[in-house]
Amino acid sequence: MRILISGASIAGPVLAYWLTRYGFSVTVVEKAAELRKTGGHAVDLFKPSMRISEQMGVLPRIQESATGTERLTVHTGRRTTTIELAKIFTAVSDHHVEVMRDDLSEIYYDAGRDEVEYLFGDSIASISPDGRVEFTHGAARDFDLVVGADGLRSNVRRLVFGEVDEHFLGGYFAVISVPKGCAVDGDSIAYMAAGRAASVYTAPHLDDARLVFLFRAEQPLDYHHRDTARQRDMVRHAFAGLAPEVDRWLAELDRTAVFYFDTITQLQLDTWSRGRVTLVGDAGYCPGPAVGGSTSLAVVGAYTLAGELATAGGDHTIAFPAYERAMADAVRDSRAFAVRAAKTIVPSSTLGVLALTQGARLLNILPDGVARSVAKRNSRGLRVHDSMTVADYSAVTPLPG
Template structure:
């Protein structure tokens, strides 16, 4: 089975790893000229993604690159005393098994685990896909593949080519921006945040990084006149949203024009009636983005890539059957992640001073209460913040051609 994957960030390399392990001939094409080594923001891996990474043999490397954040310090304009929240207890209430890692570190780890068994083609992109599986590239000759997978993110080129406008975007009201700043701006083991109604700014780093990352989340009164390709305009919009918040935040903004890495995007969900058409399917944010920074999209991408690879291995030569089972398994996690993201988007960037007080108060309460107690309470809601820890993980490795996961009657 010849497989082409577009996208070498998270879902692409994970999918390539498991497909190559099942004997597929895999090529990954990536528009960027090389793996990104700097920039990106911190992402969470929850229990199922941790277990998948452990099965891949890369978990020690992931843990070695954890951000190591233990304290969240929150500044509010109406209080002279910052609130200090136990960050480990806060995230421990959400998941029994979880790690925070920089996105680009995670991409590199997954790539390194895969590169010896998979062809990576950087600096190229897909320009056309026919019903017969003939794929044209911007650089290089046309080739035929049995399976083509779009793992190329929220603004997926594969989705645009194959599905056109057959996608609904739900804007969740906010925007996320991340930029690289000098490491001296952050404190070891601490995330420093400034919280006001409709806007939150934070800075953090990790021991192994040479820089720090400033992250900005905001909810304007009305949607921005926004183009995800126009970096200069995005910088202007970021300055407009956050200038004057504090002297420290202004110093972070001062790096925006010269930063080696800058990210800005709307927090948007994708909804499609199907992620598959003919030989083509989508995985991760390309097909079912729950919303950057609010819906656990990294864990969902890893989980989806693992499930897709397993189902393709179960039905070699029959992608239609594999895609149907893949979509069937992923509907519940995707639906749950969307619901979770909508709630988180409203909570993490409150619209009012009361909302900020409630958010900080909840963080303080979790810091004070014993972790086993908060975890026990959170476990009562496996469709909310504990969604990812509750996902079953199929074991496709026992017999890829025939294995049925728990609860699967096929």
């Protein structure tokens, strides 16, 4: 049975790995000419996605690639708060790692690359109801199923579902690459005020550092997604005068070779499947970039989709609805968490900034057991991404060869 996956970032390679394990023939098409190395930001894996990674045999490599950030020092005017991140993560997760997105993508890609056909430098132009796929560059081919794992701006979703409204969560974020000397291994330095926060960090294995800018906006701003000059100006305008150090960081906007900018928005599709096509990860249910645990959700979604397809013997009329039912609670809870987090991570008022830093400081000084107990009282709050239920597909019989 032939399955085409669009996208080779996180969900795509994870899905491809598990589908080949179950006996499916898998092709992944990726628009980029090679595996993307965009200088992206750090992402979090929580317990369910860590377990899936362990089953894939890649957990040791993921842990070796961890950023190793131990402390976060937050400057809010004249007040400075230092937070031991290990304490925070122990409270919100029983098994967690922070890793650079590019590193994680490469690790998942390497895990299954020998059994998967990868088509780089191409994209899907059209999909017919019977599975005929026209490519932008390559010859047309027939597939039994097509999966969009191509992110928030999914091409597959656009082709099959048309234009879908995104729910604006009130903010924007940007990530740029800067000289490694701007940061210190193990430390993240942040400056925060009402409606805006800027931070810098690095990792021992990186040859650069990453600057992250998050800022609030009451209404969506007017800009084109390809107009990077306009986007850089928006970042300058939002952060000018926050602190002398941040002003020095802003000067890097003119020198950086890597610049990523996006809106913090959420998809609220009621279904992710139509005919022979389904969506996974941000393409179908992005809870919100930078606020909703979308990386862990993508890993769990990919694993679940593969497991349900194998359980149904490849019958998508059974597998796709089962996949959506299995993921419904996790997606709903992640969406709700992201809405709250978008307001909390970058508070809109000075009082909110104080409450955030003091709350983190309080959690930081509590004994580990007490902090964990407090967090566990609400599995849909701080521990929402650690509490996702994942089915066991270990007994599923692979398709006959």
